[in-house]
Amino acid sequence: MTWSTYLPLWPLSVSPALWLALTLVIAVLVGEALVRYLKAPRIVGYMGIGLLLGPGGLGLIASLPAAEWRLVVDLALGILLFELGSKVNLRWLKANPWIAGASLLESIATFFAVFVLLSWFDIPGVAAAVVATIAIATSPAVVVRIVTESRAQGQVTDRLLLMTALNCIYAVIFYKLAIALMHGMTGAGFIHTVLPPLYLIGGSALLAWLFGITFERIHHHLGQHEETFSFVLFGMIAFATIMAATLKLSPILVLLAAGLITRYRRQRPRTFPPHFGSAGAVLVVLMFIANGLVADLRGLYESALLVLLLIAVRTVAKLLPVLALAHYSGISMRQAMALGIALAPMSSVALLLTLDTGATFPAFASGPGLMLMSCIVILELAGPIVVQAALRKAGETPEKKT
Amino acid sequence: MSLMPFAPSRPLSIGVELELQLIGCNDYNLVSSAPDMLRRIAKSPHPGEVKPEMTRSMIEINTSVQQEYDGLVKELRSLRKVVSDAGRFLNVAVAGGGTHPFQHWSEQKIFDAPRFHHLSELYGYLAKQFTIFGQHVHIGCTGPDEALHLMHMLSRYIPHFIALSASSPFVQGHDTGFASARLNSVFSFPLSGRAPFVLSWDDFERFFHKMTTTGVVESMKDFYWDIRPKPEFGTIEVRVCDTPLTVEIAAAIACYIQAMSRYIMVEQRIAPEEDDYLVYTFNRFQACRFGLDGVFIDPCTHEQRSIREDITDMLTRIAGHATELRAEDAMTRIREILSTGNGTNWLRQTYAREHNLGDVMQLQAELWMGN
Numbered sequence: 001m002t003w004s005t006y007l008p009l010w011p012l013s014v015s016p017a018l019w020l021a022l023t024l025v026i027a028v029l030v031g032e033a034l035v036r037y038l039k040a041p042r043i044v045g046y047m048g049i050g051l052l053l054g055p056g057g058l059g060l061i062a063s064l065p066a067a068e069w070r071l072v073v074d075l076a077l078g079i080l081l082f083e084l085g086s087k088v089n090l091r092w093l094k095a096n097p098w099i100a101g102a103s104l105l106e107s108i109a110t111f112f113a114v115f116v117l118l119s120w121f122d123i124p125g126v127a128a129a130v131v132a133t134i135a136i137a138t139s140p141a142v143v144v145r146i147v148t149e150s151r152a153q154g155q156v157t158d159r160l161l162l163m164t165a166l167n168c169i170y171a172v173i174f175y176k177l178a179i180a181l182m183h184g185m186t187g188a189g190f191i192h193t194v195l196p197p198l199y200l201i202g203g204s205a206l207l208a209w210l211f212g213i214t215f216e217r218i219h220h221h222l223g224q225h226e227e228t229f230s231f232v233l234f235g236m237i238a239f240a241t242i243m244a245a246t247l248k249l250s251p252i253l254v255l256l257a258a259g260l261i262t263r264y265r266r267q268r269p270r271t272f273p274p275h276f277g278s279a280g281a282v283l284v285v286l287m288f289i290a291n292g293l294v295a296d297l298r299g300l301y302e303s304a305l306l307v308l309l310l311i312a313v314r315t316v317a318k319l320l321p322v323l324a325l326a327h328y329s330g331i332s333m334r335q336a337m338a339l340g341i342a343l344a345p346m347s348s349v350a351l352l353l354t355l356d357t358g359a360t361f362p363a364f365a366s367g368p369g370l371m372l373m374s375c376i377v378i379l380e381l382a383g384p385i386v387v388q389a390a391l392r393k394a395g396e397t398p399e400k401k402t
Numbered sequence: 403m404s405l406m407p408f409a410p411s412r413p414l415s416i417g418v419e420l421e422l423q424l425i426g427c428n429d430y431n432l433v434s435s436a437p438d439m440l441r442r443i444a445k446s447p448h449p450g451e452v453k454p455e456m457t458r459s460m461i462e463i464n465t466s467v468q469q470e471y472d473g474l475v476k477e478l479r480s481l482r483k484v485v486s487d488a489g490r491f492l493n494v495a496v497a498g499g500g501t502h503p504f505q506h507w508s509e510q511k512i513f514d515a516p517r518f519h520h521l522s523e524l525y526g527y528l529a530k531q532f533t534i535f536g537q538h539v540h541i542g543c544t545g546p547d548e549a550l551h552l553m554h555m556l557s558r559y560i561p562h563f564i565a566l567s568a569s570s571p572f573v574q575g576h577d578t579g580f581a582s583a584r585l586n587s588v589f590s591f592p593l594s595g596r597a598p599f600v601l602s603w604d605d606f607e608r609f610f611h612k613m614t615t616t617g618v619v620e621s622m623k624d625f626y627w628d629i630r631p632k633p634e635f636g637t638i639e640v641r642v643c644d645t646p647l648t649v650e651i652a653a654a655i656a657c658y659i660q661a662m663s664r665y666i667m668v669e670q671r672i673a674p675e676e677d678d679y680l681v682y683t684f685n686r687f688q689a690c691r692f693g694l695d696g697v698f699i700d701p702c703t704h705e706q707r708s709i710r711e712d713i714t715d716m717l718t719r720i721a722g723h724a725t726e727l728r729a730e731d732a733m734t735r736i737r738e739i740l741s742t743g744n745g746t747n748w749l750r751q752t753y754a755r756e757h758n759l760g761d762v763m764q765l766q767a768e769l770w771m772g773n
Contacts, residue, residue, distance in 0.1 A: 087428050095490040153426050155438050158493050330442050330491055395434070395511070 019061050020289075023053055027289050041384040043145050043288045048381065050292020056377075061293060069290045071242075076287035077141060077348045078241040078255040079234070079280045081168075084140045085259015088165045092158075098329035099159060103166045105321035106343065107136045110167075111174070113317035114310060118368070121306050127368045129178040130357055134372065135314050137171035138164040139347035139383060140256070145284065146387040148274045154396035155331050156339045160387075163339075165256060168349055172253045175353055176200050182361060203249045208257035211240050215262050230276040237276070252349055291351060291380060299374035307374045314375075318343040338394035345383025346376045405610045405622070408546035408603060411636030412467070414664055414727070415542035416474060418656045419464045420645050421455055421535040422485065422770075423502055425495040430763040432459035432505040432533065435494045436513060442488040449477050452485065456518050457510040457533045459502075461485070467542070471657045471732045478649035486771040495767035498652075499745060500535055500570025500584035500644030503759040507531045507574075528591065534584040535645040537567060539656045540637040541663050546603030548667070553629045553638045554674035555666045556659070557596060557682065558701050560628055560642055561689035562716065565709045566655050566736065567643035568693045569745025572759060581693030581746045584644050585686075593619065594626040599676045606631070628686075642686075647745045647769050650735065657724070657732035662716065664723040677701070693746055694739075710740055 027049040031042035053060045093100045114135045118128035143164045147157055176197045184193040215236065222229045240258060244251040275281045300307050319340030326336030354372050358365030391397050426433035436458045443452045451464040463481045468474040489496045510530045512522045522529040543549035568581035580586065588594050600606050613619045622630060628642045640659055646652045678701040688696030694710040717733060724733045743751075752762045 089427050089493060092427075092493045096492070153428075153431070153433050154435060155492060158426070158428070330438065332437075332441065335438075 023049060023061060023289060024286065026053075028285065031285075041146055041149060041388050043142065043149075043384050044381060046285055046288035047292040047295070050289040051295045051377070051381075052292075054293035054295065056293075056295045056297055069293070072283060073287050073290055073348060073352065074241050074245065074251055075238055076280075076283040077352070078237045078251055079275050079283060080141045080144045080348075081252060081255040082233075082237050082259040083275065084144050084161060084165050085256045085261075086263045087144075088162050088260060088263060089158075090260060090264050092162065096329060098325055099162060100166075102322050102325040102329055103163045105325065106163070106318045106340075107167045107170045109317040109321050110136050110314055113313045117306075117309060117313050121303075123368050126178065126182045127364055130175065130182060130364070131368050131372050133171055133175040133178050134350050134353045134357075135310070135346070135375075136174065137168045137346070137349045137353075138318075138343045139345040139349060139380070140164050140168055141284075141287070141348045142345040142380070142383045142387060143342070145288075146384050146391070150388055150391055150397045152391040152396040154394065156335050156342065156394040157391060157396050159329075159331070159339055160342050160391075163343060165260065167343075168252065168256055171349065172250050172353075173197065173201060176250070179357065179360075182364075200250055200253070203247060204244070204253040204257060207240065207244060207247070207249060207254045208261055211236065211254070211258040212261035212265055215258075216265065219266075234276045234280055252352070287348065291348060294351070294355070295377040295380075296370065296373045297377055299370035299372070300378075303371050306371055307378070310371070310375050311378060315341070315344050335394050338390040342387045342390040344379060344386055346379040347383065350376050351380075405607050406633045408549065408631070408633040409636040410544060411542035412469075413542055413544045413548075413667070414660055415467045415469055415637075416656050416660050417465050417467050417540040417635070417637070418474065418478065418652060419462055419538040419540075420478075420498070420649070420652055421460055421462050421537075422645065423497045423499065423535055423767075424459045424461060424489075425497055425502075425763060425767050427493045427495055430495070430760045430767070432502050432510065433494060434458035434511045435492060436461050438492050439485070439488050439494060442491060443484055446484055446487070448481060448484040450481050452481070454513045454515060454518075456513060456521065456529060458513050459505070459510060459533065460535065470727055471653060471729045474656060475650060475653040478653055482649050482770070482772065489771065495764070496771055497763065497767035498535070498569065498645045498647045498649075498770045499749070499766055500568070500582055501573050502533070503572035503749075503763060504575040505533065507533060525591070531587050531590075534570070534587050536584065536588075536641060537643040537645045537652050537655070539640045539643065539659050540632065540635060541640070541660060542635075542637050546606070546631070546633070547601070549631050549636075549638050550601050550603065550606060551674065552663055552666060553597060553631060554599065554601070554678070555670070556629055556638070556640065556663065557674075558678055559662060559716070560682070561685045561696065561698055561709050562662075562713050563640060563655065563659065564642050564644075564686065564689035565694045565696060566658065566713070566739055566744060567646050567651070568689070569644045569647055569749060571746045571749055572753070572762075575759065577750070577753075580691050581696075581744065582644050582690045585642065585690050588626060591626045593624060595628065596679060596682060597625070597627045597630060599674075599679065601674070644745065647748060647766060648772075649770075651739070651745070654732040654735035654739075657727065657729040658736050661720045661724040661727055661729050661733070664727060665720040668723065693744055713740060 027046045030049050031045035034040040034045045035042055051057050111132045114132040115128050118131055143160055180193045180196045218232055237255065240254055241251045244254040275284050322340035323336045326333055354369055358369045424433055424435045424439060436454050439461055440452065440454060450466050453462045455462050463485060465474060465477045468477060485496050507530045510533045512518050543552055564582055570582050570584040571577050571580060573583045598609055600609055629638055629640050632639045643655060646655065681699040681701050685698055689709055696709045697706055698709045698712045699706050717736065724730060749762060752765055756762055
């Protein structure tokens with residue numbers, strides 16, 4: 001027997017997971033400090049720490065194994081998307097078509113504004129289209145997180161949730177169309193340009209619908225035990241996310257649609273603990289840290305002007321239509337201002353789409369993708385603060401205790 | 403500030419005010435949407451008035467002056483339509499009921515108007531706890547002395563109105579065991595209870611003057627009495643009812659009070675006595691706690707029976723007056739409440755079936771909005 005059989009070797013060889021665990025602790029502490037001293041949202045701390053300690057910052061933590069972190073991000077995002085979907089009342093669009101109008105208009109405006117800007121900067125048409133579709137989506141992760149954290153309620157909150165869900169759906173669908181175009185450019189046949197979006201929409205809808213039916217069956221039998229039920233739901237979300245990925249469908253679309261369908265069919269909202277319990281909440285925190293870890297600001301050094309212009313143009317393109325239709329859709333200018341600004345955040349959805357594109361088209365990853373990544377990082381860090389401030393300005397967060 | 407002179411009004415005319423709950427469609431909790439709702443409602447023409455209330459999750463609808471049940475129901479229905487349409491447009495549900503079953507008082511926000519901010523400063527958390535929803539019924543009187551007479555005579559039957567309208571068993575997530583828990587919140591105000599026993603307007607003005615010189619009150623609005631005179635309208639205002647779960651019940655209860663007033667003014671013609679009030683708080687408590695099954699002690703004979711029996715008896719006595727006022731349909735509805743139960747019974751049965759106060763709240767809103 002030697003020393004080394006029972007004592008660790010020096011220097012210690014530790015698994016990267018140890019650093020990740022430590023990062024979780026630090027990130028949560030920093031998040032709490034932000035809330036306590038700066039009244040800023042916690043998730044800014046989570047992402048900030050990820051960014052600071054990760055490869056993009058001080059480089060204390062090596063880049064994560066892609067497969068593992070992807071699973072965490074997919075699951076956490078799945079939870080947030082299902083949560084978003086189940087908070088949104090699609091019937092409202094029938095009673096107030098002006099909201100549907102505002103949503104379509106802001107998405108179209110965003111697409112064209114970004115597309116024109118990028119073309120002006122000599123970015124090839126198809127790549128510009130891909131970036132413009134990604135820019136349509138408001139971050140569901142940031143929106144759901146901030147609404148939950150600030151316990152906001154009211155017109156701006158309800159509309160923000162609804163318009164976020166809708167513009168994510170448009171973004172994913174048109175993104176897939178743009179990608180199909182990109183494949184067409186790189187020499188795939190016509191059939192492979194047309195079929196992917198059809199498969200995506202049909203397959204995702206079918207999976208979401210099956211999810212909805214199963215949800216209802218299980219709910220019917222389990223009934224009143226909210227907590228038990230949220231465990232089952234958690235499992236179902238994980239299953240659907242992995243299933244969607246396996247079938248090469250969009251987990252984003254499937255989970256969002258599943259939430260919308262269950263709410264639409266049941267008509268009565270269910271109240272679940274935030275993120276369906278503490279397991280979900282931990283995943284959500286990990287997701288934001290992971291987003292910080294993959295953050296990459298190199299694009300900002302290379303094309304700072306374009307990055308800043310893109311952010312400005314996108315924000316204005318989302319704000320103006322909301323302001324223009326405010327009166328008809330029944331909100332005040334002050335509320336419309338808050339709503340339009342709160343549509344600005346970009347985060348996980350945009351990040352995943354950008355990374356997926358980069359994986360298929362390396363030229364995109366080193367060109368427009370890099371630039372887009374910087375936009376996402378900035379809007380991911382600033383987004384939560386902006387949404388929180390907007391909801392406060394709109395008077396939709398609880399008043400200070402007297 | 404002195405008391406306004408008592409404006410004459412058409413005797414036995416009626417007006418109804420209903421305080422309504424604004425509910426968010428995501429969690430069925432109260433939502434601070436009163437400014438949005440009022441802005442929307444201002445755009446569509448409607449009879450009567452729609453007004454803000456103390457906290458931003460309430461609005462109030464007022465009918466114009468009405469003479470009989472049919473007109474009253476019609477106007478309340480068109481007000482309901484205006485309010486419900488605005489609600490659907492804004493994803494806000496509107497509901498009756500005296501309390502919200504699980505709202506937390508500390509999360510309520512005071513409506514932005516000087517009077518409400520002043521009250522909030524004065525009463526502190528009581529103002530936010532005042533997120534309760536009542537029905538007020540105005541009865542027109544020919545003159546001030548008649549008004550005071552009617553007010554004291556109706557005071558005997560306060561338990562009837564409480565028990566018929568009771569629809570607030572749940573407070574802050576729990577069944578209080580009360581039929582009308584809402585009134586418990588009113589009792590914590592310093593100037594709640596009953597009006598002083600004065601029978602002439604001159605005496606009443608003297609009382610009011612003495613109260614204003616003490617600095618305790620500034621106007622009639624500072625008295626939270628169960629029934630109070632409203633000199634500028636020339637009415638007395640019965641304020642003990644919970645907002646019922648439907649506008650039809652609200653109208654029926656208003657007409658029950660109207661028919662009883664006609665009976666008091668035309669047929670009964672006896673003077674009220676201060677000793678009537680000996681049993682007042684006991685009777686009122688019984689009505690709040692047990693609803694229609696509560697004990698009613700007759701102030702004159704000291705005979706005991708259930709409130710339900712006393713209402714049944716009253717319905718026979720006022721039948722002729724109800725016919726004169728064309729309020730037979732209203733009396734039929736009152737009989738229905740006696741046999742099938744009040745709002746509190748409906749809420750408890752619904753909770754027993756749904757096991758979830760959020761679902762109860764949703765069904766309660768659907769019942770009120772009539773969809």
